[in-house]
Amino acid sequence: MSRLFVYLIPVFVIAVFMVMAHYEKRLAHDPTHRGFFDRNGTVLGVTFIALVAFWTLFLVVLPYLYMVQESFHPKLVAAERGGPKDILTLEQYRSFFIQPTDGEVNTTHLWAFFFSLAASAAVTVLNFAICYPLAYYMAQAGSVQKVRLLMLALIVPYWVNEILRAFSLRLLLASKGLINQVLMGVGLTDAPVDFLGNNVGLYVGLSYAYLLVMMFPLYNAVESLDKNQIEAARDLGAPWWRIHKDVVVPYAKPGIASGCTMVFMLSAGSLAAPQFLGGPQTLWFTSIVYDFFFQAFNWPRGAAYAFLLLAGCIALVMLMLRVFKVSLGETIK
Amino acid sequence: MSADVELDRVTVRFGQFTAVKEASLKIAGGEFFSFLGPSGCGKTTILRTVSGFLDPSEGAVRIAGKDMIGIGANKRPTALIFQNLALFPLMTVAENITYGLRVRGMSKADRRKRADELLHLIALPGQGDKLVSELSGGQKQRVAIARALAVEPQVLLLDEPLSALDLKLRQHMRNELRAIQQRVGITFIYITHDQGEALTMSDRIAVMNNGVIEQVGDGKAVYDEPRTSFVASFVGENNPFAGRVAKADGTGAVVETPFGLLRGRNPNGVKEGDKAILFVRPEALRVGEGSKDATVTSTVLNVAFEGNASHIFLKGADKKDITLTVGRLERVEIPEQGSTASVTYNPDLGLVLPEGKLARE
Numbered sequence: 001m002s003r004l005f006v007y008l009i010p011v012f013v014i015a016v017f018m019v020m021a022h023y024e025k026r027l028a029h030d031p032t033h034r035g036f037f038d039r040n041g042t043v044l045g046v047t048f049i050a051l052v053a054f055w056t057l058f059l060v061v062l063p064y065l066y067m068v069q070e071s072f073h074p075k076l077v078a079a080e081r082g083g084p085k086d087i088l089t090l091e092q093y094r095s096f097f098i099q100p101t102d103g104e105v106n107t108t109h110l111w112a113f114f115f116s117l118a119a120s121a122a123v124t125v126l127n128f129a130i131c132y133p134l135a136y137y138m139a140q141a142g143s144v145q146k147v148r149l150l151m152l153a154l155i156v157p158y159w160v161n162e163i164l165r166a167f168s169l170r171l172l173l174a175s176k177g178l179i180n181q182v183l184m185g186v187g188l189t190d191a192p193v194d195f196l197g198n199n200v201g202l203y204v205g206l207s208y209a210y211l212l213v214m215m216f217p218l219y220n221a222v223e224s225l226d227k228n229q230i231e232a233a234r235d236l237g238a239p240w241w242r243i244h245k246d247v248v249v250p251y252a253k254p255g256i257a258s259g260c261t262m263v264f265m266l267s268a269g270s271l272a273a274p275q276f277l278g279g280p281q282t283l284w285f286t287s288i289v290y291d292f293f294f295q296a297f298n299w300p301r302g303a304a305y306a307f308l309l310l311a312g313c314i315a316l317v318m319l320m321l322r323v324f325k326v327s328l329g330e331t332i333k
Numbered sequence: 334m335s336a337d338v339e340l341d342r343v344t345v346r347f348g349q350f351t352a353v354k355e356a357s358l359k360i361a362g363g364e365f366f367s368f369l370g371p372s373g374c375g376k377t378t379i380l381r382t383v384s385g386f387l388d389p390s391e392g393a394v395r396i397a398g399k400d401m402i403g404i405g406a407n408k409r410p411t412a413l414i415f416q417n418l419a420l421f422p423l424m425t426v427a428e429n430i431t432y433g434l435r436v437r438g439m440s441k442a443d444r445r446k447r448a449d450e451l452l453h454l455i456a457l458p459g460q461g462d463k464l465v466s467e468l469s470g471g472q473k474q475r476v477a478i479a480r481a482l483a484v485e486p487q488v489l490l491l492d493e494p495l496s497a498l499d500l501k502l503r504q505h506m507r508n509e510l511r512a513i514q515q516r517v518g519i520t521f522i523y524i525t526h527d528q529g530e531a532l533t534m535s536d537r538i539a540v541m542n543n544g545v546i547e548q549v550g551d552g553k554a555v556y557d558e559p560r561t562s563f564v565a566s567f568v569g570e571n572n573p574f575a576g577r578v579a580k581a582d583g584t585g586a587v588v589e590t591p592f593g594l595l596r597g598r599n600p601n602g603v604k605e606g607d608k609a610i611l612f613v614r615p616e617a618l619r620v621g622e623g624s625k626d627a628t629v630t631s632t633v634l635n636v637a638f639e640g641n642a643s644h645i646f647l648k649g650a651d652k653k654d655i656t657l658t659v660g661r662l663e664r665v666e667i668p669e670q671g672s673t674a675s676v677t678y679n680p681d682l683g684l685v686l687p688e689g690k691l692a693r694e
């Protein structure tokens with residue numbers, strides 16, 4: 001029944017579009033304004049509406065809607081779908097908190113959830129700390145040639161695909177890897193440091209994977225700042241850190257917010273880097289989602305988990321935007 | 334409190350390129366001093382070395398007798414007003430004005446009080462809570478001045494601050510700037526390529542060309558007693574007549590020009606046979622014949638009426654017209670366009686200078 005509802009939505013939305021197109025003329029304040037169907041003709045008008053509706057529905061809205069409704073169903077074999085057992089239920093969401101098997105608190109998944117969000121937040125902070133000075137240098141301080149070279153050095157590694165990058169990092173950081181060899185060679189440590197086990201690899205890998213995602217919005221924002229603003233602040237007596245705090249960062253805030261949001265969302269949702277570079281004890285939340293879909297074939301529970309992750313991320317991002325007083329509109333400028 | 338500023342053989346190079354060559358001068362405390370010169374002559378470069386954003390390649394900058402080497406822009410007793418003002422767009426007017434005080438750790442209440450005083454000084458009382466973007470061009474200008482004055486600098490540096498304003502406002506702001514300078518009594522170093530601005534406001538002017546200071550003096554000296562051909566042609570209008578010196582003595586010289594032998598004063602002591610240029614200002618010329626060595630005859634190309642005065646353009650040598658300005662109330666017969674006319678001048682108002690680069694038109 002609820003599945004049928006999902007398939008009826010397109011018809012409903014097309015109808016809404018039609019009505020909107022029809023009433024557009026009446027709502028327009030300009031009396032010479034011609035209505036949507038007058039402008040385009042009936043056939044073309046209907047085609048436009050159908051195409052836009054198709055695009056938004058089938059490619060954007062429906063897949064998600066399908067997943068949403070899936071998450072409110074029990075896991076059933078194909079034969080039982082649509083049968084009497086196919087009821088609406090919150091059981092998948094409940095299973096995130098309480099183990100369905102033994103009724104215990106689901107500490108593994110709860111911990112993975114909070115760890116993933118916290119680690120992603122840490123990666124975001126780390127990435128910002130790396131990218132802000134770089135972006136500032138490239139946008140305001142560096143000479144043209146050096147900036148070009150730096151830009152190239154930043155971009156070229158991304159021609160290599162993600163898996164290869166993650167693996168090569170793993171090789172570098174492994175207990176017999178280059179870094180440990182060097183550390184032991186110069187006598188800084190006696191035994192190899194377990195970079196992968198203590199999640200250093202995970203943080204490095206994730207930061208590296210989304211470096212450019214942070215870099216470009218930051219660079220764009222800082223680049224458009226008038227150099228004279230910086231000099232004016234300095235001339236008025238501000239030391240360098242104050243110039244950043246009072247002039248550069250406030251100006252670049254939209255760029256910072258958009259870079260941070262994207263890095264956070266992407267690393268919370270990333271799959272490859274945590275799997276290759278995380279320690280054996282580390283369970284990334286997306287891996288759980290992945291396993292529900294492809295190992296356990298439990299799509300309803302996978303969908304429920306994915307939406308929990310999405311909700312968690314959005315809530316955290318909104319909170320941060322609130323705290324730093326950035327409006328959502330600014331981040332997509 | 335005001336401070337004197339001394340440039341001691343300051344040279345500034347950017348790679349191979351020398352932007353300022355051996356600039357030496359002393360600006361007295363409380364003086365309104367202008368640097369005047371064409372675009373690209375190194376004015377901004379000099380200002381930036383005084384404010385501390387640039388270090389001289391050679392020579393020294395001294396403020397109040399103290400060598401400024403190694404003292405950063407944020408530690409110097411100067412404040413700079415930028416060509417584009419560089420107000421902080423995300424701060425209110427009052428926050429802009431008191432930014433320098435905030436940096437110095439002044440309390441909020443004191444800052445508020447100081448902002449009110451300064452808003453009064455710049456005739457914008459009660460507008461402290463506006464955003465900078467809500468102000469007009471002239472108001473922004475005044476906010477920039479207040480922001481610089483707030484930190485009580487001993488020297489205020491102004492880099493063509495009026496160039497973005499329209500003519501009327503520019504003239505108004507000239508008077509205002511001069512008045513503010515006299516009220517606060519600190520040293521103003523003002524940069525402009527507009528000679529009208531320099532002449533009306535300054536106590537003294539340094540005329541620059543190609544990184545070299547050509548002449549320093551008050552407005553009258555620079556206008557009436559230019560020492561180089563560049564200064565003579567850059568400051569105010571001037572008619573050059575180039576040629577070789579035919580005769581020279583202590584007081585005067587005669588130059589062999591395309592318009593015959595012409596006479597003028599000889600303050601630089603050019604010698605017979607030297608290449609030289611005789612300069613005669615448009616207002617020094619009048620229609621009619623005078624003594625033979627002070628009369629030019631040529632075709633009238635154009636007559637332009639400009640309200641208080643008329644300008645007559647005669648065909649000159651090298652495509653450059655000879656300009657003559659006639660005041661409205663001088664009852665002279667203005668010659669017809671296309672006719673041939675003679676103009677003459679008092680030889681004391683002609684000036685013979687060694688040949689040199691002229692200012693580009």
Ligand SMILES: Nc1ncnc2c1ncn2[C@@H]1O[C@H](COP(=O)(O)OP(=O)(O)OP(=O)(O)O)[C@@H](O)[C@H]1O
Pocket residue numbers: 347350352370371372373374375376377378379526
């Ligand atoms: N950072 C720099 N690197 C290289 N050359 C520079 C630099 N700054 C200025 N110059 C050069 O020095 C010369 C003088 O520049 P400056 O800015 O002092 O001119 P200006 O007199 O202020 O001109 P304007 O009236 O156009 O502002 C110019 O030829 C300019 O190209």
Ligand SMILES: [Mg+2]
Pocket residue numbers: 376377378492
């Ligand atoms: Mg300049």
